[in-house]
Amino acid sequence: MSSDHRLALDNCIKCSICVSHCPVARVTDKFAGPKQNGPDLERFRLEEPAAVHPSIGYCTNCKGCDVVCPSGVAVSAMNCRARGEYVSMHGAPLRDKILARVDRMGRAARLAPSLVNRLAGLRPLRPLAEKMLGISAAMTMPRYAQKTFLELYKPQNVGDTGRKVLYYPGCYVNYNAPEVGLALAEVLAHNNIRVEVEQFDCCGLPLIANGLLDTARDQAKKNLAKLQGYINRGYDIVTTCPSCQLTLRQEYRELFQLNTDPLHEKMLDVFEYLSVLLQQGKLVTRFEELPLQVGYHQPCHLKAAGCGVPSREILQLIPGLRVADLDAGCCGLAGTYGFKKEKYAISQAIGRNVFNAVKELGVRQVISECGMCQLQIHHFTGVAVYHPLQVLAQACGHGKWLAK
Ligand code: SF4
Ligand code: SF4
The missing domain is CATH 3.40.50 (Rossmann fold)
Structure with a gap:
């Protein structure tokens, strides 16, 4: 199905199934709802881009509406575009500009991760950050790792299966949870598959979610060009973060009209990749018992x-x-x-x-x-x-x- 077709608002049959499945509309009346912010207002936005309901900021981009829509309308993409229009007209708060740059925060934290972790958990500072920036004092901040995944990863000597795998770790694994990337390398080494890694831009999802679409589009183009280079050289690409994967394969196409077809064939969640090995009878299933x-x-x-x-x-x-x-x-x-x-x-x-x-x-x-x-x-x-x-x-x- 082409992205234009999925986005086409005329496909909406106004069944309101998306509304009954929207987790935000279920718990608050601050959000007008997926149908209302999506296909209903999109009709007006085609004539008048300013027809964006301010409640658009309450959509979480969970994509539950897309999953349940019987007509295949990409409601969440309409909402993302509308949020981008709203932000380009009204600007984004400083807080959203900071939160959207998880890549920059990760790079800055590398200078002194222990200090950053201590400051982020310091009780007297949190109410101050809430008052000044609007970052919730109650929420636990992600902890930064002492070293990034890219710094820690060492290619392993494995037998030659002829398989070439590139790993796209995403910002969270690289800066906060390198153990996940290292676990991936161990699992693939267990199957005699060596993993290549590379420095990528953030997939751009935090930018998209905060309406900063221009920067996200620039990053999308850079990431796609780099990934295409690996695909041309015969690599499969694996991910461990479902949100990075969805952004690279789906959002780039639906929001920025970029060609993501090669990724649909060659980019897989790592467990999808392992399932393919299992189907081919090539997965090493020698596992220790885990009684839990x-x-x-x-x-x-x-x-x-x-x-x-x-x-x-x-x-x-x-x-x-x-x-x-x-x-x-x-x-x-x-x-x-x-x-x-x-x-x-x-x-x-x-x-x-x-x-x-x-x-x-x-x-x-x-x-x-x-x-x-x-x-x-x-x-x-x-x-x-x-x-x-x-x-x-x-x-x-x-x-x-x-x-x-
Ligand atoms: S993507 Fe937005 S509108 Fe759609 S179900 Fe999730 S919160 Fe609701
Ligand atoms: S579920 Fe799809 S068809 Fe039904 S109201 Fe929502 S967008 Fe329209």
Whole structure:
């Protein structure tokens, strides 16, 4: 389906299914709703770009509306474009410009990560940051790693399977959770596959979510050109962050009309990649026993990617491991959304079903592919949350993240 067709507002049959599935409209009346902000107002925006409802800032870009729309309307892309129009007319607050540049914050934090982590957790400073910038004093800030993934990664000597894999780690893994990238390298080495890494620009999702589309478009073009170079040289590209992948493969096309067709064939979530190996009978399934139960939370952007839950297919091969699906909807953080003072309570209300499901299940450990979902679930439940790759790496004999 072409992006123009998906965006075409005339396809909207006004069934309001998107409204009943929108997690934001469910918990607050501050958001006019997906249909109202999307196809309804888009009709006017084609004539008059200023026809943007200010409540557009309350959409989390979770893409739940796209998933349920029976007519295939890309409601969330309409909303992103509308937010971009609103920001280009009215400007973005300084807070949003700061939060949108997770890449710059990561690079700055590298100078003194321990100090940055200490300052970010210092109780007297948080109310000040809330008052001056509008960053919620209650929300846990992501911690920066002492070294980035790109600094820590060392290519491993493995047998030659003829497979060439490039890893796009994304900002969160590179600056905050390098252990996830290292787990990926261990899992692929277990399968005799060597991983190439490269310095990329941020995928641009935080910029898109904050309406800063021009900068996001520039980054999109640079990333696509670099990825195309690897595809031309015969590489498969793997990701571990569903939001990065969705942005690279879908948002670039729907928002910026860039050709992402090569990525649709060659870029896979790492568990999709491992599932292909499994189907071909080439996955090394020599796993250590892990006698434990974990809860699983599916990120909204993985659901929107439409590839199912490939991590569960692979993890069920680990002897002793029991994975219970929380099946409780959106966690509510939505990248930078839940860090904003006026949205923290909404974010908490959206995620309440997930937090209750964790408590009802009684697990001590949860897994989820998205770093922001991990942060939110840990923040509101206190349980440890990992990437499914860390479980798999542990079953391959590397790392001891999960307690047995
Ligand atoms: S992207 Fe999510 S929050 Fe935004 S309108 Fe759609 S369902 Fe609602
Ligand atoms: S679900 Fe799709 S067709 Fe139905 S109101 Fe929403 S955008 Fe229109």
